[in-house]
Amino acid sequence: MKPDLERAVLGLELGSTRIKAVLIDENHRPIASGDYAWENRLENGIWTYDLEEVIKGLRACYRALADDVEQSFGQVDVLFNNAGVMLPSMEIERMPVEEWKATFDINISGMFYVTRYLKPLLVKVHGNMINNASIAGLQHYAAGRSYAYSASKAAVIQFSHQMAKNYGEEGVRVNCICPGIIDTPILGDRDRKVFAERVPLGYLGKPEDVAKVVAFLASEDAAYLTGVVLPIDGGVSL
Numbered sequence: 001m002k003p004d005l006e007r008a009v010l011g012l013e014l015g016s017t018r019i020k021a022v023l024i025d026e027n028h029r030p031i032a033s034g035d036y037a038w039e040n041r042l043e044n045g046i047w048t049y050d051l052e053e054v055i056k057g058l059r060a061c062y063r064a065l066a067d068d069v070e071q072s073f074g075q076v077d078v079l080f081n082n083a084g085v086m087l088p089s090m091e092i093e094r095m096p097v098e099e100w101k102a103t104f105d106i107n108i109s110g111m112f113y114v115t116r117y118l119k120p121l122l123v124k125v126h127g128n129m130i131n132n133a134s135i136a137g138l139q140h141y142a143a144g145r146s147y148a149y150s151a152s153k154a155a156v157i158q159f160s161h162q163m164a165k166n167y168g169e170e171g172v173r174v175n176c177i178c179p180g181i182i183d184t185p186i187l188g189d190r191d192r193k194v195f196a197e198r199v200p201l202g203y204l205g206k207p208e209d210v211a212k213v214v215a216f217l218a219s220e221d222a223a224y225l226t227g228v229v230l231p232i233d234g235g236v237s238l
Contacts (some may be wrong), residue, residue, distance in 0.1 A: 030134020059113060066117035076121040078218045079129045081111040084153075086186060089145040100148045107152035111159065117171075126171030130217050131160045133229070135178045135237040153178075157229055164227035173226040175217045179210050200235030 053080035069076065085106045087099050111131060122129065136146060137153030167174065181187075181195045183204040196203050213232050216222055231237050 024091060035065070049118075055133070062113040066121070070121055075127070076118050077125055077126045077127045079114070079118055079122060079127065080214060080218070081114055081129065081131045083107075083110050084132060084134075085148060086149045091145060092147050095147065097196075103148035104152050104208055107149070108155045108159065111156060115163070122172050123167070123170050127154075128173035128175070128218060128222075128226075129160075130214055131156050131176045133157045133160070133176050133178045135180045135231055135233050136230070137218070138178060138229075138237055140237070147170050150186065160229065161227060168226055173222070175222070175225060175228045175230065177210065177213055177217070178229060178231045178233070178237070180231065180236040182207060182210060182232075198236055199233070200238065203234070205232060 022045070083106060085103060088102055115129070121127075133156040134153040136150040137155070137157050139154070142150070157176055158177070160174050163172075164174040181199060181204050183192060183206055187195070190202055210232050213230065217225065217228075217230075
């Protein structure tokens, strides 16, 4: 009996010596998975990695996952690229090159690998893709000193445009969401009231506010929408 994929979620875990991707159903049961291990080394009390090995691991992981999905289900109806990281803001001359690379590897390269290996399974059923960017990537919006984050999210937006333009003729819809200030653990112990003062609607968004938009874009109600870049920000980017 096939699991219900209506609420299936793909998670990516980066551990100390391996990368593991798992597709789970709404009951948190694994459906398909792929993993890749590599060697690391201890230098001056810090675990270090060969970046090329980690990228190799990502490729192998995504390829293994795509193979499992194809063998088990033969198609992908909706692909939601939702992984992302935002490192601390700082002056550009102080930013470690490693942090710049890591932000792009996760925020845009990961999206590229997932899309590369799963796109053929989307095309088979005229599926659709939703990519999670940020208002930080919008051309008319700039705030703080999150150079790597903003640049990587702008890349997500343009990647989405290109995909929508080039693969519409194959029946694949591609849309992009740009969340604003959402009340998630990424805010840490910061004062929510300070952030809410920047929102025209007067309050922070909740994860559910984003999830409902994603569900709409994934549904048949959005069948004639592609190439959309949609802020979900309570008006912050105005």
